Amino acid sequence: MIGRVTVVIGLALAASVWAAPLRAEAPSSGAAPAQAGPPAVISSLDLTGPFATRTPWRFVATQGPKVPDPNFDGETAPGAVSLCLARPSGGACVAPLPNLTDAYWNAHNLDDARIVRAGATPLLWLRTSSLPGANGDQAVLYQLLAYRRAADRFEPVYALQTGRNNNQDARFVTRGPLAGAVISAEPTPNAPFGFWVTVSRLSPGGGAFRPVLRYRSATRYGDGNPLAVIDSEMPNILQRLGLWLPGQPLPLPAGPCPKPRLVKGALWCG
Numbered sequence: 001m002i003g004r005v006t007v008v009i010g011l012a013l014a015a016s017v018w019a020a021p022l023r024a025e026a027p028s029s030g031a032a033p034a035q036a037g038p039p040a041v042i043s044s045l046d047l048t049g050p051f052a053t054r055t056p057w058r059f060v061a062t063q064g065p066k067v068p069d070p071n072f073d074g075e076t077a078p079g080a081v082s083l084c085l086a087r088p089s090g091g092a093c094v095a096p097l098p099n100l101t102d103a104y105w106n107a108h109n110l111d112d113a114r115i116v117r118a119g120a121t122p123l124l125w126l127r128t129s130s131l132p133g134a135n136g137d138q139a140v141l142y143q144l145l146a147y148r149r150a151a152d153r154f155e156p157v158y159a160l161q162t163g164r165n166n167n168q169d170a171r172f173v174t175r176g177p178l179a180g181a182v183i184s185a186e187p188t189p190n191a192p193f194g195f196w197v198t199v200s201r202l203s204p205g206g207g208a209f210r211p212v213l214r215y216r217s218a219t220r221y222g223d224g225n226p227l228a229v230i231d232s233e234m235p236n237i238l239q240r241l242g243l244w245l246p247g248q249p250l251p252l253p254a255g256p257c258p259k260p261r262l263v264k265g266a267l268w269c270g
Helices: 234-240
Strands: 006-008 040-046 058-063 081-086 093-096 109-118 121-129 140-148 153-162 169-172 182-187 195-202 209-216 261-263 266-268
Touching (some): 058 109, 081 109
Antiparallel strands (some): 121 140
């Protein structure tokens, strides 16, 4: 089954996940007990210098103690993750960041936290995910934040929340002709089951990321291509944006690609 996703661009995030992962059964009496203890800092990034902020700011992510694994009795799973913008002087969380929006499927993993750039504009790129469900589904939230100097605060300029395990993905591009863009691949809800591929760029003035391309992929769900959807669709993406022409060297993924070729419009490496 292909799940739906929630896409939000702007200052507010959705209040719910359209297609929440399948919840596991409640742990039995044999489940490992939750652990006690204060949250641990798992990421701390100085934002003052990279963003040239008017006052000191720091991104801080903390993770609580391990919790009973909802899928395996007697096992534990990573604790809940909280994201925050803090003042280094006091260390207090003055601006909690948006997180996964379902109370049960909150973030338990900080998958990525780094400073990136869209042209000359610095941005904070974050990816968090929930614990996996019994069927492998997992809620994932991708977001970008920009600094607003006049207000001396950070605001979301891109957000995408997914809730299935159908190879969906979002990627901030750091090199090449699409540097500074976000590419997302979201499963289509009907046959032929493929993906909606969207390229978004920061609007003039840095207000928010806006789609500049959206199309139905040549890549099909379950077609056996081991490449990530975004990599298999890169020739399509670049051609549709006028950045690549058939006959030119194929745009290759970062990893090995011994026998690059196009199969029904999608890139294959073997």
